[in-house]
Amino acid sequence: MNRPAGAQAAVLALAIASGLAAGACGSDPASSTTAGTPSTTSSLTSTAATTGADTTGSVGTTTGAGPTTSVSGTDGTTTDGTSASVTTATATQGAGGTGSSTTGTDTTGTTTAGEAPAMLSQTGLYTERAADGTLVLAEGVREFEPKYWLWSDGSDKKRYVYLPPDTQIDTSDPDHWVLPVGTKLWKSFISGDQLVETRLIERTGEGEHDFRYATYFWMAADATDATLMKYNNERLNAAGTTHDIPSGPMCERCHNGLQERALGFSALQLNHDLGGLNLATLLEEGLLTDPISLEIRIPGDDPVVQDALGYLHANCGNCHNDSPGLPDESVPPPQLLLRVLVDDLAVEDTDAYQTAVNQPTTASDELGYPWRIYGGDETQSALYFRMTRRMIEDQMPPIGTEVTHDEGLAAIQAWIQSLPPPP
Numbered sequence: 001m002n003r004p005a006g007a008q009a010a011v012l013a014l015a016i017a018s019g020l021a022a023g024a025c026g027s028d029p030a031s032s033t034t035a036g037t038p039s040t041t042s043s044l045t046s047t048a049a050t051t052g053a054d055t056t057g058s059v060g061t062t063t064g065a066g067p068t069t070s071v072s073g074t075d076g077t078t079t080d081g082t083s084a085s086v087t088t089a090t091a092t093q094g095a096g097g098t099g100s101s102t103t104g105t106d107t108t109g110t111t112t113a114g115e116a117p118a119m120l121s122q123t124g125l126y127t128e129r130a131a132d133g134t135l136v137l138a139e140g141v142r143e144f145e146p147k148y149w150l151w152s153d154g155s156d157k158k159r160y161v162y163l164p165p166d167t168q169i170d171t172s173d174p175d176h177w178v179l180p181v182g183t184k185l186w187k188s189f190i191s192g193d194q195l196v197e198t199r200l201i202e203r204t205g206e207g208e209h210d211f212r213y214a215t216y217f218w219m220a221a222d223a224t225d226a227t228l229m230k231y232n233n234e235r236l237n238a239a240g241t242t243h244d245i246p247s248g249p250m251c252e253r254c255h256n257g258l259q260e261r262a263l264g265f266s267a268l269q270l271n272h273d274l275g276g277l278n279l280a281t282l283l284e285e286g287l288l289t290d291p292i293s294l295e296i297r298i299p300g301d302d303p304v305v306q307d308a309l310g311y312l313h314a315n316c317g318n319c320h321n322d323s324p325g326l327p328d329e330s331v332p333p334p335q336l337l338l339r340v341l342v343d344d345l346a347v348e349d350t351d352a353y354q355t356a357v358n359q360p361t362t363a364s365d366e367l368g369y370p371w372r373i374y375g376g377d378e379t380q381s382a383l384y385f386r387m388t389r390r391m392i393e394d395q396m397p398p399i400g401t402e403v404t405h406d407e408g409l410a411a412i413q414a415w416i417q418s419l420p421p422p423p
């Protein structure tokens with residue numbers, strides 16, 4: 001969901017309407033944060049803990065991945081959260097940085113995927129999980145949140161970052177930050193009120209492809225630690241929630257589209273006052289090599305337009321962009337580019353405006369939608385139509401969601417209706 005500054009009340013209302021936990025919009029800058037309230041339902045616990053051969057997961061796997069998934073690893077249909085998976089995960093991924101990616105989706109080289117610690121606690125995120133479900137963060141770990149969120153079917157999320165001491169983020173290109181070696185980013189998913197998954201992105205070396213993706217499964221609502229998932233596996237309806245844990249190749253499809261790998265930890269996404277580590281704090285603490293103006297923002301005088309562009313930036317721009325790291329599977333030229341850049345001062349400057357509004361489609365012929373956005377009418381716009389699709393090949397985003405996002409659709413609809421039709 002998107003979260004325009006100064007519209008907290010409206011955002012909260014939206015959050016409740018869309019079934020998010022009320023805490024979803026509380027921005028707690030404190031270092032010790034609630035990462036989920038343990039459920040009292042212990043049946044979930046036992047179900048989850050004994051699912052070595054989880055038939056639910058196996059049966060539904062193809063659905064959750066979506067028909068467009070390009071998961072290339074073997075064994076994508078079984079799930080296994082036990083620590084015995086560690087050896088396999090490491091072995092199948094090979095050594096990082098050697099160009100020997102085992103997945104078909106990484107056109108940019110290698111993502112270091114192996115060697116992630118077996119347990120989340122070993123990654124340096126937290127020191128203990130308190131009885132109330134709170135994760136007591138380890139020293140140097142800070143919470144942050146992007147201004148515009150990726151819609152994940154209503155899950156609440158918590159995000160954290162660790163920047164190694166005495167390092168700086170290379171911000172010489174404000175649109176593509178280069179994170180220092182040793183940087184770790186985590187994202188937790190809270191489904192209902194249950195902490196169910198925590199993801200990790202780590203910069204492991206100097207090479208531009210030296211990143212590791214890993215994810216950890218909180219098998220029980222009251223677990224004190226989470227277990228590494230096998231890289232090629234996904235798990236549907238994890239721990240009895242509606243949340244699906246993606247496979248490593250799915251991380252790559254969304255995160256390798258930008259060389260910086262971090263998608264929400266960026267200049268435009270952090271320039272806000274919602275709490276947590278933000279652009280102003282990063283500047284104050286001297287953590288950026290090149291200063292970035294606090295005036296930057298998603299363009300548009302009208303909040304309708306800002307919301308729409310921010311939504312597309314966050315939910316679509318990680319794939320729909322033309323920066324290095326573009327995945328091979330893409331839209332035929334002229335590409336559809338939906339990522340906003342720091343220098344985009346006017347709406348008309350944005351790639352989204354230039355490549356979408358009143359522009360013909362190049363990948364939607366069989367859908368009967370000749371226009372990406374047909375000004376004034378969302379029902380003639382492929383972009384809107386694809387956002388209404390789920391569990392079918394042409395849905396957008398193609399992975400990571402099974403439920404349409406009403407607020408996102410409303411934002412895009414309002415923007416399209418404000419635009420003039422093609423000449």
Ligand code: HEC
Nearest residue numbers: 149150185186187199200215250251254262263264265400
């Ligand atoms: C559907 C696309 C998609 C998939 C699949 C996906 N991510 Fe992300 N991820 C995003 C986007 C977009 C953001 C930033 C927006 C947000 O957090 O709401 C993000 C944020 C994150 C963050 C916080 C740091 C950042 O980039 O802002 C981490 C850590 C992360 N993802 C790890 C992973 C891992 C590990 C996997 C696979 C297990 C994965 N993600 C799968 C799209 C995806």
Ligand code: HEC
Nearest residue numbers: 253315316319329330331336361362363364382383396397
């Ligand atoms: C994981 C990467 C990924 C994400 C995220 C993503 N897309 Fe796409 N998109 C693609 C790919 C690949 C294609 C081309 C294949 C196809 O047509 O399905 C495409 C095609 C499209 C097209 C057809 C363009 C044309 O000219 O025919 C539209 C419209 C579109 N996407 C809109 C969106 C919107 C809106 C979002 C966000 C709500 C989004 N996409 C998120 C990968 C992505």
